[in-house]
Amino acid sequence: MDAADMGKDLSSVLISEAELQAKIKELAGQIDADYAGQELLLVGVLKGAVMVMADLARALHVPVQMDWMAVSSYGAGTRSSGVVRVLKDLDTDIAGxxxxxxxxxxxxxxxxxxxxxxxxxxxxASVEICALLRKPEAVKVPLDVRYVGFDIPNEFVIGYGLDYAEQYRNLPFIGTLAPHVYGGE
Ligand code: XMP
Ligand code: MG
Structure with missing residues (x-):
């Protein structure tokens, strides 16, 4: 699927596939330098992190293992419920x-x-965060995010793992959803 197939559901391409891939390589370079000589356990947060996890893991040179957690803070809509539920826990003991x-x-x-x-x-032994995207609201929470791909405007975004009602995760770019799709103005 590309931008043309999205029709009226997509209002714009916010971050192109080439920009995403360049940023992933840049982040991988920083992570390789910071974890040189160490083994890293990547914990992907399902389902949205699937694409960034797959591309980041392949761009890294330090030895990595991968595990996954599934948590839910949103329903089928676009607003946080504020309630976090663990849908799938790690398979790995992360002690040390x-x-x-x-x-x-x-x-x-x-x-x-x-x-x-x-x-x-x-x-x-340590736990850090790598987030591909960050919205402006995030500054209100005391969260030490070591690696950030892009700071984006406060719009609902889809693609590259991100969904609206489970659709559009497979887009290779990040787009903004037209407000009419989710009942906005
Ligand atoms: P919070 O508010 O807890 O939310 O930082 C993080 C999770 O909310 C989802 N989320 C989005 N999903 N487009 C999406 O497809 C968005 O614009 C968006 N904003 C938040 C996402 O699952 C993220 O992990
Ligand atoms: Mg998520």
């Missing part, structure tokens, strides 16, 4: 491990704040 949480997007930051507290209680 260097953990890097890979996220698609930080909006209110509620999900990651909760997740960081949860992971820190399991005694990892």
């Amino acid at each position: 491990r260097h953990v890097l949480v890979v996220e698609d997007i930080i909006d209110s930051g509620l999900t990651l704040s909760w997740l960081m507290n949860n992971l820190k209680s399991r005694d990892p």
